[in-house]
Amino acid sequence: MTLLSSHSMLKELKLTNVSVGYDGNAVVKNASFQLMEGQIGCLLGPSGCGKSTLLRAIAGFESLMMGEICVDDQVISSQTISVNPEHRHIGMVFQDIALFPHLTIAQNIAFGLSAWPKEVAQQRVMYLLDLVGLTGFHARYPHSLSGGQQQRVALARAIAPKPKLLLMDEVPFSGLDAKLREELVPDIRAILQHEKMSALLVTHDQMEAFAMADQVSVMDAGVIHQTGSPYQIYHRPETRFVASFIGHGDFLPATVCGPDCVHSDLGNIRGELHHGFADHALVDLLVRPDDILHDDDSEFVGVIVSKWFRGSHFLYRVKLSSGKVVYCFASSHHNHAVGQEIGLSVHLDHLVMFQRQ
Numbered sequence: 001m002t003l004l005s006s007h008s009m010l011k012e013l014k015l016t017n018v019s020v021g022y023d024g025n026a027v028v029k030n031a032s033f034q035l036m037e038g039q040i041g042c043l044l045g046p047s048g049c050g051k052s053t054l055l056r057a058i059a060g061f062e063s064l065m066m067g068e069i070c071v072d073d074q075v076i077s078s079q080t081i082s083v084n085p086e087h088r089h090i091g092m093v094f095q096d097i098a099l100f101p102h103l104t105i106a107q108n109i110a111f112g113l114s115a116w117p118k119e120v121a122q123q124r125v126m127y128l129l130d131l132v133g134l135t136g137f138h139a140r141y142p143h144s145l146s147g148g149q150q151q152r153v154a155l156a157r158a159i160a161p162k163p164k165l166l167l168m169d170e171v172p173f174s175g176l177d178a179k180l181r182e183e184l185v186p187d188i189r190a191i192l193q194h195e196k197m198s199a200l201l202v203t204h205d206q207m208e209a210f211a212m213a214d215q216v217s218v219m220d221a222g223v224i225h226q227t228g229s230p231y232q233i234y235h236r237p238e239t240r241f242v243a244s245f246i247g248h249g250d251f252l253p254a255t256v257c258g259p260d261c262v263h264s265d266l267g268n269i270r271g272e273l274h275h276g277f278a279d280h281a282l283v284d285l286l287v288r289p290d291d292i293l294h295d296d297d298s299e300f301v302g303v304i305v306s307k308w309f310r311g312s313h314f315l316y317r318v319k320l321s322s323g324k325v326v327y328c329f330a331s332s333h334h335n336h337a338v339g340q341e342i343g344l345s346v347h348l349d350h351l352v353m354f355q356r357q
């Protein structure tokens with residue numbers, strides 16, 4: 001089997017109808033997506049949906065039941081082909097960091113550089129220490145570093161040999177407190193972008209996915225429902241699962257009443273239509289908290305059933321006359337009590353709807 005050429009950028013990772021499983025049972029079914037040069041992709045989905053299994057198949061640790069995985073037009077996995085993991089030039093950061101405790105930070109980072117000329121390897125280590133903000137830490141040992149610093153070393157170690165693609169399984173964020181995660185995510189994105197490295201991250205945390213990724217593939221029960229930018233999957237979800245998994249949202253029963261209009265409990269709602277439903281079709285309209293605003297002048301009302309103060313605004317849960325409950329945003333000056341009736345108006349740019357269930 002030919003070795004994939006190293007030290008060149010990934011042009012394209014392409015998965016076509018990939019099925020992977022255990023003991024003959026597919027846990028990932030028909031997965032297809034592409035990741036292009038320099039992009040950071042993310043597999044996002046609930047626990048057990050098959051994200052790690054798909055990542056492991058790309059790394060070469062699981063064989064395919066169907067389909068193929070190509071890197072730069074070369075098949076690296078299919079039913080008949082399986083390039084060895086060590087020949088794929090794919091780096092991996094695992095769920096537990098697993099730095100070598102008996103090696104210094106410099107030796108940890110240099111671990112994959114044994115075939116490099118010593119001086120070049122040393123320069124690369126120093127460059128990476130600087131890049132991940134750990135200049136001067138080269139002679140320290142992992143136990144003397146904080147969790148966040150260890151994650152940075154693990155990242156430096158994984159990208160040191162300049163893999164074509166970096167795979168990250170729930171890391172480098174797991175086990176860190178929320179504040180540290182928030183700080184580390186943009187740092188890691190910046191480091192990967194600086195290195196022009198393509199990467200694929202696995203997470204069940206959508207905020208992490210949004211902060212890190214250019215492209216998100218939303219998975220459920222082994223199936224990729226949609227691949228798109230964070231903006232697309234939030235604002236243009238293509239399936240009910242994506243619509244309800246990403247962000248807060250409610251489905252408001254509605255009836256199509258024109259080319260860009262539906263009728264609902266909250267009156268006629270206008271917006272760009274995407275699904276091409278016929279007039280009078282019964283649909284469920286996706287409404288996000290920021291789509292429904294408190295409006296004293298509106299003829300449509302609801303009763304507050306719960307509320308959260310969010311500093312700049314209140315988030316209310318409001319029951320409509322039909323019994324349907326929806327979220328509603330209000331500026332933090334509009335402090336209403338639970339049980340109070342408030343006016344509501346809907347503001348949507350585009351209508352995301354699914355056939356009524």
Ligand SMILES: Nc1ncnc2c1ncn2[C@@H]1O[C@H](COP(=O)(O)OP(=O)(O)OP(=O)(O)O)[C@@H](O)[C@H]1O
Binds near residue numbers: 053054
């Ligand atoms: N080695 C294995 N043998 C048999 N079944 C497995 C094996 N590894 C994973 N599975 C099963 O495959 C399914 C997908 O697991 P996977 O770890 O890929 O999901 P995941 O989305 O990464 O979950 P999490 O977010 O919890 O890590 C699960 O039902 C899991 O129990």
